[in-house]
Amino acid sequence: SQxxxxxxxxxxxxxxxxxxxECTVEGTSNPNLYWYRQAAGRGLQLLFYSxxxxxxxSEVPQNLSASRPQDRQxxxxxxxxxxxxxxxxxxxxxxxxxxxxxxxxxxxxxxxLTVL
Amino acid sequence: xxxxxQNSGPLSVPEGAIAxxxxxxxxxxxxxxxxxxxxxxxxxxxIMSIYSNGDKEDGRFTAQLNKASQYVSLLIRDSQPSDxxxxxxxxxxxxxxLTFGKGTMLLVSP
Numbered sequence: 060s061q062x063x064x065x066x067x068x069x070x071x072x073x074x075x076x077x078x079x080x081e082c083t084v085e086g087t088s089n090p091n092l093y094w095y096r097q098a099a100g101r102g103l104q105l106l107f108y109s110x111x112x113x114x115x116x117s118e119v120p121q122n123l124s125a126s127r128p129q130d131r132q133x134x135x136x137x138x139x140x141x142x143x144x145x146x147x148x149x150x151x152x153x154x155x156x157x158x159x160x161x162x163x164x165x166x167x168x169x170x171x172l173t174v175l
Numbered sequence: 176x177x178x179x180x181q182n183s184g185p186l187s188v189p190e191g192a193i194a195x196x197x198x199x200x201x202x203x204x205x206x207x208x209x210x211x212x213x214x215x216x217x218x219x220x221x222i223m224s225i226y227s228n229g230d231k232e233d234g235r236f237t238a239q240l241n242k243a244s245q246y247v248s249l250l251i252r253d254s255q256p257s258d259x260x261x262x263x264x265x266x267x268x269x270x271x272x273l274t275f276g277k278g279t280m281l282l283v284s285p
Contacts (some may be wrong), residue, residue, distance in 0.1 A: 093272070102218075102277035103263070118272070149218055162211065164273060165264070166218040 061086035065167035071084060072174055077121075078137040082150030082169045083092045085131065090152040092133040094125055098146040100131070145174045177202045179266050181276035189284055194251040196279050197263030201245070201279060207267040208240055210249045213278065214260045254283045 062085045071170040072078060086089050094106040105118045107125035115125050122141060126134045146163055148170045178201040188194045196210075203266055211219035223238040225231045225247065231238045247266075251258055252267040263277040 103275040105272055108272060137268075163224050164219055165221060169218040 061152075061165070063150060063152055063165060063167040064149075065170050067170060068168060069171045069175070072140050072172065073135060074142055074174055075139045078135070078140055078144070078172070080135040080148055080150075080172075082133045082135075082167055083131055084152045087131070087136075087152070087154065089130060090154060091162070092127060093151040093153075094135045095149040096146045097149060103149070107135070110165075120151065140174045143175050145172055147171050176266075177205075179264055179274045181262075181264055181279045183277060184280040185282045186227070186279055187282045187284065188254050192254050192256065192283075194253075194254045194281055194283070195214070196249040196262050196264075197283065198266075198276055199245055200247070200264075200266045200274070202266065202268055202274075203242075203267045205242075205245075205268045207273075208235075208238070208247045209265040209267075209273070210236075210247075210274045211236060211263040211265060212258075212260045213249060213263060217274060219263055230233040232285060251281075252266045254281075256283050258283050259283050
């Protein structure tokens, strides 16, 4: 069966520090991968998605970046964190079946980031 | 701009009652529809998917889709306190990524 893992689960970082969140998927190949952010009391905001190795699409311009160095690995990074980057970051995957984004989306456990 | 609207709630129901959660969407060409459950502090969990008009039942859950009215709902029968969570509606179309609603909080009282 397929599983998705994210780490770290929680982190507290000072403003201006770098960030790296990692996500891996097991039990499937060539998944679509997604990074979402959920700020307190707000909805899910899509940050990046990837339909293949090295292919990254950005939904919202900001100081974050994403990379997909391997088929089942997705990394979210920042060189300098802002206070507004605080939130619950969620990695997700879906099987590419027909149209790329109509498949079921499965989320990892999430990474809670607090920027002080 | 595609929109998915949900009443934020909270929707309060007594244990054993039917909870009815509603969602409307703006993109008439939407093809796929999902309901996620999110417990406080946890990640969303997929509970139902529906792709064609009508009802789809899975245990205590029934998803209902009416594309003409651009309306999708989730019914939870015999509601339990463990069903207390925020329920997210998500809508997809072709080569566009899913659009999520902001969720409805459900509170089931014993």
